[in-house]
Structure formats: C-alpha cells, structure tokens
Amino acid sequence: MMKRVLTMLAAGVPLAAAAVCVPTAWADPRSGPAAAPFSCAAPSVQAPAGTAVESVTAVSREGGTIDGTGTLGGTVTGVPAFCEVTVTLTHPGDGDHAQMRTWLPVTGWNGRFQALGGSAFQAGDNGVGLGTAVKSGYAVTTTDAGVGDAIDTSWALDGAGKVDSALLENFASRSQHEAAVVGKEVVDAVYGKRPSYSYFTGCSTGGRQGYMEAQRYPGDYDGILADAPAVNWDEFEVATLWPQVVMNNEKTYPTDCEFTAFTNAAVRACDPLDGVKDGLVNDPERCTFDPRSLIGTTVECRGRQLTITAADAAVVRKIWDGPRTPSGQKLWSGVPIGADLQGLANTKPGTDGNPVGDPFVVPARWVATWLEKDPSFDVSTVTYSQFTRLFRQSEAEYDAVIGTDAPDLSAFRASGGKLLSWHGQADQFIPAQGTVAYRKQVEAAMGGAKRVDDFYRLFLAPGTSHCGLNGIGSADGLAALTAWVEHGKAPATLPATLTGASGQKVTRDLCRYPQVSRYQGHGDPAAAASFRCAAPSQG
Numbered sequence: 001m002m003k004r005v006l007t008m009l010a011a012g013v014p015l016a017a018a019a020v021c022v023p024t025a026w027a028d029p030r031s032g033p034a035a036a037p038f039s040c041a042a043p044s045v046q047a048p049a050g051t052a053v054e055s056v057t058a059v060s061r062e063g064g065t066i067d068g069t070g071t072l073g074g075t076v077t078g079v080p081a082f083c084e085v086t087v088t089l090t091h092p093g094d095g096d097h098a099q100m101r102t103w104l105p106v107t108g109w110n111g112r113f114q115a116l117g118g119s120a121f122q123a124g125d126n127g128v129g130l131g132t133a134v135k136s137g138y139a140v141t142t143t144d145a146g147v148g149d150a151i152d153t154s155w156a157l158d159g160a161g162k163v164d165s166a167l168l169e170n171f172a173s174r175s176q177h178e179a180a181v182v183g184k185e186v187v188d189a190v191y192g193k194r195p196s197y198s199y200f201t202g203c204s205t206g207g208r209q210g211y212m213e214a215q216r217y218p219g220d221y222d223g224i225l226a227d228a229p230a231v232n233w234d235e236f237e238v239a240t241l242w243p244q245v246v247m248n249n250e251k252t253y254p255t256d257c258e259f260t261a262f263t264n265a266a267v268r269a270c271d272p273l274d275g276v277k278d279g280l281v282n283d284p285e286r287c288t289f290d291p292r293s294l295i296g297t298t299v300e301c302r303g304r305q306l307t308i309t310a311a312d313a314a315v316v317r318k319i320w321d322g323p324r325t326p327s328g329q330k331l332w333s334g335v336p337i338g339a340d341l342q343g344l345a346n347t348k349p350g351t352d353g354n355p356v357g358d359p360f361v362v363p364a365r366w367v368a369t370w371l372e373k374d375p376s377f378d379v380s381t382v383t384y385s386q387f388t389r390l391f392r393q394s395e396a397e398y399d400a401v402i403g404t405d406a407p408d409l410s411a412f413r414a415s416g417g418k419l420l421s422w423h424g425q426a427d428q429f430i431p432a433q434g435t436v437a438y439r440k441q442v443e444a445a446m447g448g449a450k451r452v453d454d455f456y457r458l459f460l461a462p463g464t465s466h467c468g469l470n471g472i473g474s475a476d477g478l479a480a481l482t483a484w485v486e487h488g489k490a491p492a493t494l495p496a497t498l499t500g501a502s503g504q505k506v507t508r509d510l511c512r513y514p515q516v517s518r519y520q521g522h523g524d525p526a527a528a529a530s531f532r533c534a535a536p537s538q539g
C-alpha cells in the first residue's frame with residue numbers, strides 16, 4: 001500500500017514545479033531587483049501577533065540539485081545559490097514549534113514573493129517547490145506548522161488522547177498567515193526592500209490553504225493560485241471513505257480490471273457529448289451512463305475471465321452517486337465518472353486470499369484519529385448508519401476550524417486580491433463538484449457570477465486527475481495569475497495540456513466556469529483551436 005500512497009500523494013509535486021514557470025513577458029515586476037548588497041545573515045524578526053520567536057538562522061546554500069524530503073520525495077535540478085532563513089515560532093502556552101523556511105536567490109530575484117502550501121497532512125513544501133520557485137527568481141516561503149509529513153498524523157492527539165487543538169489550528173489556518181508575515185519580513189531584511197507582489201500557490205491541501213487565506217487573511221497576498229482545493233474538509237474527508245464503506249457493507253469487491261471496465265465504458269458513452277470522440281469527458285454532470293449495462297460482460301484480468309455481476313454494478317453505481325444516509329438523503333458528491341475508481345475503492349488480498357478493502361490513508365486516518373480519537377480504529381467496520389454519524393460529527397466538530405467554506409470574500413475583493421483555481425474533472429480524491437458548490441455559494445453571497453469573476457475565476461480540466469497526477473493535465477496557472485494581478489489581464493481561458501483517448505497529448509483552452517468546451521465540427525481534435533467555450537446547455 002505504501003508505494004501506492006507515495007504515488008497518489010506525489011500529485012502535488014509536479015504541480016508545484018509547473019506552477020512557477022513564468023513566461024519572460026511577466027518577468028519584470030513594477031520594481032526592479034534589490035539594489036542593497038546581499039548578505040545571508042540571520043535577520044531580526046518581529047514575532048507576529050500571538051507568537052514568540054524561538055530562533056532565527058541563516059545558511060548559505062549552493063543550490064544545484066534539491067531532493068524533496070519525506071513521503072513525497074521528488075527532485076529539482078539547476079537551482080541557483082540561495083540563502084535559507086529559518087524562523088521558528090511558538091504560541092505561548094500551546095507548546096508548539098512551527099518552522100518557516102524562506103529561500104532567497106542570491107542573484108536574479110524577480111522582486112516577487114511566493115508562499116507554498118502543503119499536501120495531505122503536510123502543511124508546507126518538502127523542498128522541491130521551494131527549489132523550483134528559486135529557480136524562477138522568487139523569494140519563497142513555506143511552513144511546517146509544527147506538524148509532520150504528508151501521512152504523519154502522530155501530532156493529532158495529545159498525551160491524554162484528546163485532539164491537539166493548537167496544532168490543528170496551525171495546520172488549518174494560522175501558520176500560513178504567520179508564514180506570510182514572517183516571509184515578507186525576511187525578504188525585506190535580506191534584500192532591503194519589500195516584495196513588489198506576493199503570491200500563494202498550492203494544490204489539494206495547498207489549495208485549501210489558499211482559500212483559507214482569501215477568507216480569513218485577505219490582505220496577505222495579491223494573488224492566490226489554489227488548485228483542486230480541499231475545501232469543505234470536514235465533509236469531503238469523510239465522504240471519500242464512502243467507496244470502502246460501500247464495498248464492505250455490500251461484501252462485494254470488484255477487481256481493478258472490472259473497475260477499469262466500468263470507467264472505460266462510461267467514458268466511451270459520454271465522450272461524444274462535446275461533439276468529438278477524444279477520450280475526454282468535458283461535462284461529466286451530463287453523463288448518464290448506467291453501470292448496470294455491463295452486467296454479464298466478460299473482462300479479461302491477468303489471464304482470468306471475469307464476469308461483471310449485478311453486485312459489481314450496484315457497488316459502482318453507489319460510488320459514483322456518492323454518500324447518502326440510510327434514508328437516501330444525499331450527503332456529498334461521489335467519485336466523478338471518468339476518474340480512477342481505485343484511488344478510493346482500492347482492494348488487496350486478505351489473509352484467506354479473497355479481496356478486502358484497502359482504504360486511502362488520508363480519509364481513513366481522519367476518521368480514525370480526529371473522529372474516533374483512536375488511531376487503531378478499524379474503518380472497515382463502519383456501517384452505513386455509522387458513516388452518517390461520522391459525517392455529521394465531522395461537520396459539527398471541525399467545520400468552523402478547517403471547513404474553509406466561508407463564502408463572503410468581500411474583504412479579499414476589496415484588498416484587490418485575485419483568486420484563480422483549476423480543478424480536474426476526473427479528480428479521484430477531491431470531487432470537483434465540491435469546488436463548484438463553493439463557487440456557487442460565493443456567487444450567491446456576492447452578487448452573482450459576473451461580479452465574482454472580477455476577482456475569482458475557476459477552470460475545470462476534463463479528463464484530469466488530482467493535481468495533474470503523473471502529468472495528466474497541466475496548466476501554467478501562475479503565469480495567468482501574474483498577468484491578471486500585474487497587468488489587469490483577466491484570463492478568459494486557461495491553456496492546458498491534457499491526455500486524450502490513446503494517451504496522446506492534446507491541447508485545450510480550459511473554459512471559465514460555468515462554460516464547457518465544445519468541438520466546433522472541424523479541425524484537429526487534438527488542437528485547442530478546434531474547440532470553443534459554451535454554456536453547458538448548448539450543444
């Protein structure tokens with residue numbers, strides 16, 4: 001399972017690398033590079049409100065190849081020399097120790113500041129994003145919030161077995177704000193000037209952190225790039241355990257081959273809805289494929305012939321539909337049609353050789369640790385009724401702490417901030433419909449779509465998995481964001497590279513929500529110019 005977890009969670013690594021590729025056209029901010037002599041020395045840092053500074057260190061780094069630490073790993077090469085300033089903060093009385101690392105290029109600083117978010121239960125970057133940002137000329141900051149690695153939840157409970165509320169608050173919100181304050185202070189001290197523009201970038205957990213910044217600390221950043229955001233954390237984390245709950249309660253565990261057969265059949269059925277067969281489902285919400293149509297179909301699986309049963313189809317139907325209460329009330333969106341079902345519905349051989357559920361570690365640990373307060377809790381025992389109880393419990397206990405779903409962004413708009421997001425429509429871990437639902441809530445709270453588009457734009461990427469995992473789906477969102485912030489050029493579309501039916505790369509201009517891509521009836525289906533953006537109801 002660990003190898004699979006490493007692969008899944010690595011989603012944030014390529015995104016961090018892609019996000020900081022800024023075209024030359026936007027390389028000169030309103031102020032030029034610092035004129036003051038560069039000195040890599042520990043600066044004097046004023047503690048942000050409510051904190052105390054425990055230590056400040058500065059170390060000169062040669063750059064070169066940076067290997068990412070921890071579960072995510074990864075590597076970035078060609079990093080120029082930089083100064084690493086580490087500031088450790090504590091909140092008096094809480095016993096926490098949060099490290100903020102700021103990397104400052106010795107030469108070639110572009111005048112901008114960037115902060116990086118985390119992944120899963122990791123609050124910040126593991127070094128790959130930092131190195132990539134420095135390589136692109138940024139002064140860059142990240143924080144560990146005093147917690148652990150991506151799948152480390154040992155910090156969640158205190159010695160008495162109760163939730164460590166201080167560390168959870170660090171992870172949820174306050175450490176990112178403090179990193180913004182400290183990072184910009186360090187930049188000012190080392191370069192002798194404040195950054196001309198400040199940006200936040202992140203995906204998944206990092207995306208959620210970006211939305212939290214816009215909601216609670218609207219003056220921290222000029223622009224926020226927050227992709228596949230884990231907003232509604234208290235709800236979707238429980239919701240993503242649903243596929244395992246379904247399989248365990250139905251006592252039916254389709255094989256990976258059978259899951260793939262269902263997904264491929266659905267994509268074939270719904271692919272033409274945009275006017276061309278290219279392996280991309282541009283509007284999954286219009287897809288009405290019924291998995292029961294595959295009952296009786298034979299699937300070849302590693303030398304075996306398997307026949308899809310009614311029980312298999314029922315499991316897939318429930319997973320696609322999403323969590324419901326025993327009485328049928330809808331709780332959350334399911335795994336999107338076209339997404340990899342094995343992300344959340346993975347199985348493994350049991351002790352008797354028969355398949356058993358193999359839950360994704362993030363929702364499993366959220367339920368066991370933060371809800372049951374017992375890291376050894378066996379999530380395979382959760383019944384449908386217990387699932388509903390856990391879902392409601394998570395909402396009640398954690399929405400105000402980490403829900404990240406406050407729709408009033410008026411302070412962020414008033415500050416002049418810009419928020420840009422893209423979300424894969426085949427995201428196997430965080431359904432894009434959660435992000436869409438939040439966007440609709442913002443529109444309702446702030447005067448409609450047109451007014452919201454002035455400062456917050458969402459783009460949906462067809463056929464794209466979580467954070468563009470394994471290179472499936474990429475978009476240079478930071479280039480679009482800097483053009484918007486610094487030159488007033490709001491993105492009408494977001495150029496992207498996606499993967500089509502046979503694995504070939506295709507270009508698409510991602511459409512601004514709520515528009516979707518439609519084939520114009522002529523031209524190369526692999527070229528963005530052959531498509532137009534249209535309202536979802538249009539053919």
